[in-house]
Amino acid sequence: MSTTTLTEVKETSATRINEIFEIQKKHQYAVANTTAKQRIAKLKKFHKAILKYRPEIKEALYKDFRKHPSEVDLTEIYPITSEIKHIKSHLREWMDKQSVGTPLALMGSSSYVHHEPKGVVLIIAPWNFPINLTFAPLISAIAAGNTVMLKPSEMTLNASAVMQKIIDETFDSNEVALVQGGVETSKALLDLPFNHIFFTGSPQIGKIVMGAAAKNLTSVTLELGGKSPTIIDETANAEMAAKRTAWGKFVNNGQICIAPDYIFVHESKKEAFIKAVTKNLKEFYTEDAAKQESYSRIVNKKHFDRIAGLVEDAVERGAKIEFGGNTNSDENYIAPTILSNVPMDSKVMTEEIFGPILPIHSFNNLDEVINIINEREKPLALYIYSKSRKNTTHIMNNTRAGGSCINHSGVHFYNTNLPFGGSNNSGIGKGGGYYGFQAFSNARGVLKQNVPNALELLVPPYNDFKQKLIDLTIKWF
Ligand code: NAD
Numbered sequence: 001m002s003t004t005t006l007t008e009v010k011e012t013s014a015t016r017i018n019e020i021f022e023i024q025k026k027h028q029y030a031v032a033n034t035t036a037k038q039r040i041a042k043l044k045k046f047h048k049a050i051l052k053y054r055p056e057i058k059e060a061l062y063k064d065f066r067k068h069p070s071e072v073d074l075t076e077i078y079p080i081t082s083e084i085k086h087i088k089s090h091l092r093e094w095m096d097k098q099s100v101g102t103p104l105a106l107m108g109s110s111s112y113v114h115h116e117p118k119g120v121v122l123i124i125a126p127w128n129f130p131i132n133l134t135f136a137p138l139i140s141a142i143a144a145g146n147t148v149m150l151k152p153s154e155m156t157l158n159a160s161a162v163m164q165k166i167i168d169e170t171f172d173s174n175e176v177a178l179v180q181g182g183v184e185t186s187k188a189l190l191d192l193p194f195n196h197i198f199f200t201g202s203p204q205i206g207k208i209v210m211g212a213a214a215k216n217l218t219s220v221t222l223e224l225g226g227k228s229p230t231i232i233d234e235t236a237n238a239e240m241a242a243k244r245t246a247w248g249k250f251v252n253n254g255q256i257c258i259a260p261d262y263i264f265v266h267e268s269k270k271e272a273f274i275k276a277v278t279k280n281l282k283e284f285y286t287e288d289a290a291k292q293e294s295y296s297r298i299v300n301k302k303h304f305d306r307i308a309g310l311v312e313d314a315v316e317r318g319a320k321i322e323f324g325g326n327t328n329s330d331e332n333y334i335a336p337t338i339l340s341n342v343p344m345d346s347k348v349m350t351e352e353i354f355g356p357i358l359p360i361h362s363f364n365n366l367d368e369v370i371n372i373i374n375e376r377e378k379p380l381a382l383y384i385y386s387k388s389r390k391n392t393t394h395i396m397n398n399t400r401a402g403g404s405c406i407n408h409s410g411v412h413f414y415n416t417n418l419p420f421g422g423s424n425n426s427g428i429g430k431g432g433g434y435y436g437f438q439a440f441s442n443a444r445g446v447l448k449q450n451v452p453n454a455l456e457l458l459v460p461p462y463n464d465f466k467q468k469l470i471d472l473t474i475k476w477f
Pocket of ligand 1: 128129153421
């Protein structure tokens with residue numbers, strides 16, 4: 001294990017990037033023609049390497065933003081190991097030709113869908129769950145039979161260094177290669193005609209990625225962010241909602257794409273909810289979270305200043321700090337903070353928070369809340385706490401979001417059977433489990449003609465008899 005903390009970003013040269021791309025392009029058919037058994041063997045080897053480096057991964061994330069080792073297990077290691085297990089049980093079935101029906105007009109033929117690899121793919125990852133969000137799409141890409149270039153974030157260099165070791169030890173660079181660097185490296189990668197780009201990051205950079213992809217008509221999966229609301233209605237159990245919200249919001253220091261960004265709680269439950277979130281925060285992190293090892297830090301000074309600025313702006317505009325509010329810039333520490341009376345035009349309500357600040361609003365009319373949410377960009381997640389089926393259905397039917405939990409926050413991410421991703425501003429396409437496999441595959445529709453087909457009677461030159469047959473086809477088939 002290393003005792004040094006990495007701080008200097010090293011860009012990878014465009015020459016090296018092009019070299020790897022060309023090698024992978026040549027090797028792609030060898031990788032594509034691997035069987036399910038061979039791909040599973042690769043994933044098992046990868047799984048083993050992740051477990052071997054688990055202590056180093058924990059050490060790296062502690063250096064990057066003082067993330068607690070148990071939280072690393074829960075939010076970085078487990079999602080990857082469970083993804084590998086899920087794929088191991090299903091890959092054969094996903095790779096099989098999927099027979100589909102054939103209409104009567106095409107009698108004499110059979111049809112199937114064949115999932116073929118897209119080819120040479122690029123994965124660009126963010127820093128907030130650096131291991132999980134680099135390796136989870138990699139697992140899908142390998143399962144689908146692609147060669148892969150990975151670019152982790154330049155903000156969590158210690159995590160990147162461990163990932164580099166894992167990838168170099170586990171794969172040949174002609175099938176999987178990790179390149180480190182920041183914007184320059186990203187730009188050099190985005191110049192290349194990849195067959196698919198899987199990008200996880202902010203909507204702003206997502207637009208740059210999609211623009212670059214458009215030049216080569218490269219398909220994209222964009223896993224983006226935004227402001228995910230929570231609605232707690234008058235029938236909800238406020239204590240349960242508070243505990244689950246406190247967990248979903250403050251794990252990873254709130255640096256979570258699907259964190260409950262802001263809360264709408266029914267006026268009748270507001271006081272109980274704030275009291276219960278406060279109680280939970282004290283239980284999770286004590287009165288002084290700065291001294292509690294379970295509470296991580298903001299990733300860097302730039303984000304510290306941004307988040308501290310959100311609180312200052314809200315307070316200047318009349319918001320009340322219900323809990324927390326302390327900061328320490330030497331450590332990039334921001335206490336778990338609850339705000340109330342927050343003006344809707346304050347920065348904390350217009351920008352993605354991505355930190356440990358929880359603005360709470362109360363409401364009396366559910367439709368007003370739905371209108372406010374719908375006036376904004378579509379969120380990555382929307383959480384509902386309610387015992388009323390009527391209210392839950394009403395919210396589900398009249399809002400849009402990438403995903404949702406009913407009576408929980410964030411845990412839909414852990415279900416490998418569910419698609420994960422956003423909609424429009426919060427993302428395009430889905431990842432995870434079968435949806436991840438699909439993202440990295442082209443669904444090739446194949447029709448096999450077995451015996452002559454009735455349509456062959458309808459070739460030119462057309463005449464009255466053929467027209468009658470065409471009329472019958474349109475009417476009956
Ligand atoms: P970011 O968009 O700043 O960076 C993501 C990646 O893009 C990094 O690897 C970075 O090097 C690269 N990049 C930065 N500038 C670039 C440029 N000009 N051209 C090309 N590439 C560039 O995001 P971040 O700060 O690392 O992560 C936070 C954001 O990611 C938040 O908005 C969060 O909601 C979102 N996010 C989404 C998900 C999801 O699954 N939907 C998961 C985690 C984070």
